[in-house]
Amino acid sequence: xxxxxxxxxxxxxxxxxxxxxxxxxxxxxxxxxxxxxxxxxxxxxxxxxxxxxxxxxxxxxxxxxxxxxxxxxxxxxxxxxxxxxxxxxxxxxxxxxxxxxxxxxxxxxxxxxxxxxxxxxxxxxxxxxxxxxxxxxxxxxxxxxxxxxxxxxxxxxxxxxxxxxxxxxxxxxxxxxxxxxxxxxxxxxxxxxxxxxxxxxxxxxxxxxxxxxxxxxxxxxxxx
Amino acid sequence: xxxxxxxxxxxxxxxxxxxxxxxxxxxxxxxxxxxxxxxxxxxxxxxxxxxxxxxxxxxxxxxxxxxxxxxxxxxxxxxxxxxxxxxxxxxxxxxxxxxxxxxxxxxxxxxxxxxxxxxxxxxxxxxxxxxxxxxxxxxxxxxxxxxxxxxxxxxxxxxxxxxxxxxxxxxxxxxxxxxxxxxxxxxxxxxxxxxxxxxxxxxxxxxxxxxxxxxxxxxxxxxx
Numbered sequence: 442x443x444x445x446x447x448x449x450x451x452x453x454x455x456x457x458x459x460x461x462x463x464x465x466x467x468x469x470x471x472x473x474x475x476x477x478x479x480x481x482x483x484x485x486x487x488x489x490x491x492x493x494x495x496x497x498x499x500x501x502x503x504x505x506x507x508x509x510x511x512x513x514x515x516x517x518x519x520x521x522x523x524x525x526x527x528x529x530x531x532x533x534x535x536x537x538x539x540x541x542x543x544x545x546x547x548x549x550x551x552x553x554x555x556x557x558x559x560x561x562x563x564x565x566x567x568x569x570x571x572x573x574x575x576x577x578x579x580x581x582x583x584x585x586x587x588x589x590x591x592x593x594x595x596x597x598x599x600x601x602x603x604x605x606x607x608x609x610x611x612x613x614x615x616x617x618x619x620x621x622x623x624x625x626x627x628x629x630x631x632x633x634x635x636x637x638x639x640x641x642x643x644x645x646x647x648x649x650x651x652x653x654x655x656x657x658x659x660x661x662x663x664x665x
Numbered sequence: 666x667x668x669x670x671x672x673x674x675x676x677x678x679x680x681x682x683x684x685x686x687x688x689x690x691x692x693x694x695x696x697x698x699x700x701x702x703x704x705x706x707x708x709x710x711x712x713x714x715x716x717x718x719x720x721x722x723x724x725x726x727x728x729x730x731x732x733x734x735x736x737x738x739x740x741x742x743x744x745x746x747x748x749x750x751x752x753x754x755x756x757x758x759x760x761x762x763x764x765x766x767x768x769x770x771x772x773x774x775x776x777x778x779x780x781x782x783x784x785x786x787x788x789x790x791x792x793x794x795x796x797x798x799x800x801x802x803x804x805x806x807x808x809x810x811x812x813x814x815x816x817x818x819x820x821x822x823x824x825x826x827x828x829x830x831x832x833x834x835x836x837x838x839x840x841x842x843x844x845x846x847x848x849x850x851x852x853x854x855x856x857x858x859x860x861x862x863x864x865x866x867x868x869x870x871x872x873x874x875x876x877x878x879x880x881x882x883x884x885x886x887x888x889x
Contacts, residue, residue: 505746512736522729525749610842618834620844628852 446511453504453524454580460496460531461577464538467493468573468633471541472566475626476559480549486542493535497528504528516647523643527580534573534636537629544622553622555615561605565630568594568601572637579641585648588641595634602627670735677728677748678804684720684755685801688762691717692797692857695765696790699850700783704773710766717759721752728752740871747867751804758797758860761853768846777846779839785829789854792818792825796861803865809872812865819858826851
């Protein structure tokens with residue numbers, strides 16, 4: 442019985458990583474759909490988000506059952522509580538990937554990102570995808586050192602977002618629709634980076650045995 | 666001992682409501698600072714957000730201790746899990762109120778909201794404040810019927826956000842800074858409304874004994 446319980450906890454980690462893999466796929470598709478103006482791909486990403494939502498519902502129910510049946514304490518309890526928080530963070534990341542695809546869809550047949558910011562968004566897409574992939578490896582325990590890389594990716598995302606926002610407010614030759622898209626897209630990528638950081642920080646707290654930081658998901662008031 | 670435990674659960678509800686009261690105060694201040702261009706008030710709202718973060722950290726630790734010491738099952742377990750989710754939702758609402766104040770601060774000495782959208786934002790402020798206040802009353806169990814009002818307020822917020830976004834993309838006489846502010850502010854108010862809905866839905870699930878809906882915080886892909 443105890444063995445089954447340990448196996449359940451291992452499954453929990455695998456399930457979180459599987460959810461992140463779906464987010465990785467959705468985000469990659471969303472970034473491509475955005476830059477290529479690929480409507481069919483955007484639609485697929487938007488539709489696929491419901492699978493991530495279902496994953497979360499199922500995983501949360503499993504965790505609540507574990508809490509109820511095993512009455513875990515200490516480390517196991519904190520792992521389950523962290524798992525509940527992480528599943529909701531990952532679900533949110535899926536929403537944000539879908540939001541990027543929605544901007545692509547709304548702009549079709551035009552591109553949402555004006556040519557002069559194309560490279561910025563290529564880079565944002567790479568960075569966000571890298572942060573999601575690295576956070577999955579950190580959670581699966583395969584490479585804890587990647588946590589620092591996620592923080593670095595997030596810093597670069599924040600800096601790029603600030604650059605874009607600054608460019609937009611300093612020049613008045615953008616259309617209103619362009620400004621709106623750039624504002625929303627910058628924010629979506631930035632939030633995905635924040636969430637990836639919150640995931641790896643949570644793992645860090647679990648590994649070091651430090652107090653669970655309930656602020657893992659907190660967003661610092663951003664400025665630009 | 667059992668009596669102390671029941672009292673702890675009652676305190677949990679009171680603490681969630683107290684957090685929401687702080688959000689209510691912050692949001693009221695943020696909306697006023699935004700419309701009046703009141704820099705000092707904006708600064709106070711931004712600084713006060715850290716209290717909400719501390720409230721959350723403390724409340725979460727209390728809930729984890731309750732989970733560890735009491736090994737609750739069934740309804741009590743679901744109440745605690747819902748409490749953990751609600752505290753993080755409320756913390757997020759506090760962040761969003763601070764974000765509104767940050768937009769006000771960044772625009773100072775100019776007003777972030779152009780005159781032609783002043784009434785829209787007065788109404789958004791009222792609606793969001795109403796939704797926060799009503800959700801607190803629903804959580805405290807004083808008026809469950811107010812849940813429907815929160816849903817209605819949220820629908821009206823969504824409609825107003827869409828109106829503003831549509832106006833912005835259809836007219837090209839906004840400055841880029843105006844478009845960016847209107848886009849971000851519309852999104853912040855919209856998210857506060859979503860979070861209020863997620864809170865009252867969670868209470869609804871607890872009261873009806875229905876399965877905990879882990880999707881309470883989910884955002885439907887919005888369109889406009």
